[in-house]
Amino acid sequence: MTVGDPAADVLRDRYDVLLLDLDGTVYAGAEAIPGARDALVVDGGPRLFYVTNNASRSPAHVAGHLNELGFPATEFEVVTSSQSAARLLAQRIPAGSAVLVVGTDALADEIELVGLRSVRSYDDAPVAVVQGHSPDTGWRILAEATLAIRAGAYWVASNVDTTLPTERGLCLGNGSMVAALRAATDRAPDVAGKPARPLMDDAVRRSSADRPLVIGDRIDTDIAGANNAGLDSLLVLSGVSTAADLLVAQPSERPTYLADTLAALDETPEALRIAPHHDVTAQVEDEVLWIAAGDDVDECVVLRAGLAAAWEAPGITDVRGRGPVGAAVADQLSGRAHGRRD
Known part of the structure; x- marks a missing residue:
């Protein structure tokens, strides 16, 4: 095949x-x-x-990390929001223009690769600002970006994810830092990354x-x-x-x-689509989604069928389950499941 x-x-x-x-x-x-x-x-x-x-690391660095973890990857096969952000800037402003970088040196390198000049100060007269995730972002660089944006600089954000998954749990992402600049400038950036x-x-x-x-x-x-x-x-x-x-x-x-x-x-x-399933009963009664399934039915099968019913009936106020599997999935859907990642 x-x-x-x-x-x-x-x-x-x-x-x-x-x-x-x-x-x-x-x-x-x-x-x-x-x-x-x-x-x-x-x-x-x-x-x-x-x-x-995530715009904090270069494609080569990401590929190297993937290789260390056992995944086949080359620099060419890694596509980052920093590259897309650099492309947007190069299409909008003249070659050689100064771009104030809020982010890592890897993001600054992508700006240089498209023929623009990366700077870190408002005093360098930037005509644009690019913002990507960096664990070292602090008030001083955000202040420089605030001055540039308020003066009319074109602003591109690599992404607006509010959180970032780590091995320790969810931490704040680039979108949380973008929110700070939005509050300070009353402006919104063009976004390069998903969605x-x-x-x-x-x-x-x-x-x-x-x-x-x-x-x-x-x-x-x-x-x-x-x-x-x-x-x-x-x-x-x-x-x-x-x-x-x-x-x-x-x-x-x-x-x-x-x-x-x-x-x-x-x-x-077909098994992976969110759709009704013959082994699952999922129906809405008085704005409550009821879910039931046999004990041998996989929870993800039940979840897909429950979601299919819910999406056909907006306005659900509660989810309830009948039987152990139905109850477990109802807890997942209502956010009552143990270990939910808020």
Whole structure:
């Protein structure tokens, strides 16, 4: 079976390229997500491209980290929001223009690579500001950016993720720093990363994909980005977004497929769609979603059927389950499940 065959029996074989998010999907900080290597490193499978909103590291650095964790990756196969941000700037301002960089040296390098000049001070008369995640961002550089933006500089944010998954849990992301500048300037940036289209378009273009599948852990970035670009998507529940988030997801944030882990790539596409299931009863009564299933039914199967019913009946105020599995999934959907990642 050739990869990219729309009639293939297994999900991975229906697509010629997997456009993979990193944080929360492939790894969490310094550690690989359990089972990710076995699910992705498959002979004869679709090509892997890594598409990340995190602008703090260079593509070469990211590829090296992936290699250390056992994933095949080259610098060319890593597409970052810093590259897309640099492209947006190069299309908007003249070559050689000064760009104030709020972020790491890796982001500054991408600015230099497109023929612009990276600076760190408002006194250098920047005509644009670019902002990406850096763990060292502080008041002083945000103040320089505030002055530039208030003076009329064009502002591009690599991404607006409010949180960032790490091995210790969720920490503040670039979007939280962007929010500080928005409050200080009463301006909003153009956004390069997901869910905006520039990064996804760059990934499709570079990979020469005919049938790409976007895989990620966030409905507001990975899945919304896929939908904005008209691409199929798989949400894995290994990172940020939870079942409770999916319950109230807008249509623009709803994935094509849903699974607990990347192992689902070896399942049938039909089984992974959010749809009613013959082994699950899911119905809405007086704004309450009731879910029931036998004890031998997988919780993710029940979750997909429950979401299908919920999305057909907006305005649900509570979720209740009948039986142990139904109750467990109801707790997930209502946010009562132990260990929910708030």
